[in-house]
Amino acid sequence: MTGKNAYASLVAQSLHSAEADADRHLAQLGQVLADMAGGRVHAGLGADVGLRGLDHLGRALNQAIEARKSLVMAHGSLARDGQRMGLQWMVANPTEKMDPEEKPEKPIKTGRLAQPA
Numbered sequence: 124m125t126g127k128n129a130y131a132s133l134v135a136q137s138l139h140s141a142e143a144d145a146d147r148h149l150a151q152l153g154q155v156l157a158d159m160a161g162g163r164v165h166a167g168l169g170a171d172v173g174l175r176g177l178d179h180l181g182r183a184l185n186q187a188i189e190a191r192k193s194l195v196m197a198h199g200s201l202a203r204d205g206q207r208m209g210l211q212w213m214v215a216n217p218t219e220k221m222d223p224e225e226k227p228e229k230p231i232k233t234g235r236l237a238q239p240a
Contacts, residue, residue, distance in 0.1 A: 131205050131212035138198055139214050145191040152184045 159173055159180070205212060 127208070128211050131210040132214070134201060135212040135214045138194070138201065142191075142194050142198070145187070145194055149184070149187050149191060152180065152187055156180060156184065 156177075159177060163170075163172055
């Protein structure tokens with residue numbers, strides 16, 4: 124493996140790890156949201172309890188989604204650069220080679236999220 128291919132493998136592995144971390148972060152924020160909403164009702168608290176914190180959590184969740192989207196966009200850009208340069212890289216284990224001829228997966232649009240007011 125050349126220095127360039129080793130570099131591409133290092134970046135691919137790091138990016139894969141960052142994407143997994145972003146997914147775990149989103150899942151944890153979602154769990155906090157579920158705990159807050161379900162727990163308030165179960166505890167018999169008023170609707171205004173924790174509303175300011177819930178608003179901040181919503182902002183954090185939105186920022187985490189934007190960060191995840193940026194990682195996906197970076198992944199696509201880096202994959203295209205690697206393909207253009209003819210690099211070969213490995214992810215997860217030394218026997219899994221990424222085919223530089225494969226195009227990055229494009230998400231299928233299934234709808235639109237409402238923009239925050």
